[in-house]
Amino acid sequence: MPLDTLLDTALLQPADSLRYTIGAAMALEFPDRSVISSSDGHFNLEGYARAGFCSYEPDSKIFASMATRWHGYKRGVAEGIEDGFFHIRWRDAEIKVLFVTWSFAYCRTRHYWIVSQDKQTATDFLEAVCNWDSQPENVVLVFDNGQWAKSPELYQSIKNSTFDNLVLPAAMRDQLQADFSDFFSSRSVYERYSVPWKRGVLFLGSPGNGKTHAVKSLINWLDKPCLYVKSFKTRYGNDHESIHAVFARARQTTPCLLIFEDLDSLIDDGNRSFFLNEMDGFETNTGVVVIATTNHPERLDSAILDRPSRFDRKYTFELPAETERLEYLSRWNVASQEEMRLSDERLQKIGKATAEFSFAYLKELTLSSMMAWIANSESGSMDSIMTKQVMTLRDQMKTSNDARLDMLPLISDQDDEE
Numbered sequence: 001m002p003l004d005t006l007l008d009t010a011l012l013q014p015a016d017s018l019r020y021t022i023g024a025a026m027a028l029e030f031p032d033r034s035v036i037s038s039s040d041g042h043f044n045l046e047g048y049a050r051a052g053f054c055s056y057e058p059d060s061k062i063f064a065s066m067a068t069r070w071h072g073y074k075r076g077v078a079e080g081i082e083d084g085f086f087h088i089r090w091r092d093a094e095i096k097v098l099f100v101t102w103s104f105a106y107c108r109t110r111h112y113w114i115v116s117q118d119k120q121t122a123t124d125f126l127e128a129v130c131n132w133d134s135q136p137e138n139v140v141l142v143f144d145n146g147q148w149a150k151s152p153e154l155y156q157s158i159k160n161s162t163f164d165n166l167v168l169p170a171a172m173r174d175q176l177q178a179d180f181s182d183f184f185s186s187r188s189v190y191e192r193y194s195v196p197w198k199r200g201v202l203f204l205g206s207p208g209n210g211k212t213h214a215v216k217s218l219i220n221w222l223d224k225p226c227l228y229v230k231s232f233k234t235r236y237g238n239d240h241e242s243i244h245a246v247f248a249r250a251r252q253t254t255p256c257l258l259i260f261e262d263l264d265s266l267i268d269d270g271n272r273s274f275f276l277n278e279m280d281g282f283e284t285n286t287g288v289v290v291i292a293t294t295n296h297p298e299r300l301d302s303a304i305l306d307r308p309s310r311f312d313r314k315y316t317f318e319l320p321a322e323t324e325r326l327e328y329l330s331r332w333n334v335a336s337q338e339e340m341r342l343s344d345e346r347l348q349k350i351g352k353a354t355a356e357f358s359f360a361y362l363k364e365l366t367l368s369s370m371m372a373w374i375a376n377s378e379s380g381s382m383d384s385i386m387t388k389q390v391m392t393l394r395d396q397m398k399t400s401n402d403a404r405l406d407m408l409p410l411i412s413d414q415d416d417e418e
Helices: 005-011 013-027 043-048 117-132 152-159 168-182 188-193 213-220 239-252 272-280 322-335 344-353 358-375 380-400 403-408 413-417
Strands: 035-038 055-058 064-072 079-089 095-104 108-118 140-144 147-151 199-204 226-229 255-260 287-292 311-314
Touching: 005 013, 013 035, 013 095, 013 108, 035 117, 043 055, 043 079, 043 117, 079 117, 095 117, 108 117, 140 152, 140 239, 147 152, 152 213, 152 226, 168 213, 168 287, 168 311, 199 213, 213 255, 213 287, 226 239, 239 255, 239 272, 239 287, 322 344, 322 358, 344 380, 358 380
Parallel strands: 140 226, 199 287, 199 311, 226 255, 255 287
Antiparallel strands: 035 108, 055 079, 064 079, 079 095, 095 108, 140 147
16 A cells, blocks of 8 residues: 555544554555554654654655644644654664554544664664653653643742742651651662552641642652642543553652642542552552642541551641741741831731731732732831731631631731831
């Protein structure tokens, strides 16, 4: 079958015979070369070429189907290969790749055939591309809609989070660093005593108290490959397939950090047992550190929450005490323009008056105060503006049925007049 008519003819065949039909045609077209085929999703030729490891161009005699997709307002529009025949230059080798995409059992998959002068070169090229794609260097691997994608944007946002700008009780911060540092430096000790070298860590606490910032700081500080699970849901597959794909990729990337944010929203009655089996079943998770967060531990099954072999470390992120609130506000004060700063005396009073404020509410306090100051800088100092904002936010919190706020220390009207 001539190559220029191969796609037109093959795609008329039933889906379950397509692979054989195309493979037989490729063997006839290139009798003096080696042809290997695969459908592994790690064969990211476009990304590998963009990284400068090879070059590729479509064969001018065969129509190349390129899918143009919008990747958001920051990344814009980019083309991706769907179907076509491409000439690749890799190292000193000339390689050809045929891509064909079709749907079978509601799943759309891209298949490819790699042609080279010998089988070893074709296999080496496939392995080089897949190895490059599987290693999250300067990116975070994000799992969503049943597939993995590299996110340099998330990686850059994480690089801005450090333990230096994370406000936590000193003992808790030191314990976090010690636990993870000791784990990654102790593989030989674990193996000597036949202890599985894996770990599960659960961050508990109400929203806005630093769990996400702590996770980002750990990722940045440890400098290990990071895999982040956004959702198990997929259009065509099921949660079981997604969970298996997540842990399979983590086992390929060890040592690594596997992040489940808001675990209670990811796990339900339908997928819980499968998740538990992947966490602590027949498969070994050597070198995999699972970090999960939850705002609602009461929604987690006891098999997740209380079984030590799954999450053997738990950290509870409480509302910040006065010491942490003052540290947070002091850092904001120092970083602000001089004319916008609080006086030292008012800083101390606001630190006391913000009892029961989470870090998220403290952030809202500083942001809303700055906006109010910019809009009304001539009508008062930051001292009076932030004092009013504290009262406003406390009223909002009361509407959230938090009766404890009635017992909070107040900033009196007399304080405003000082």
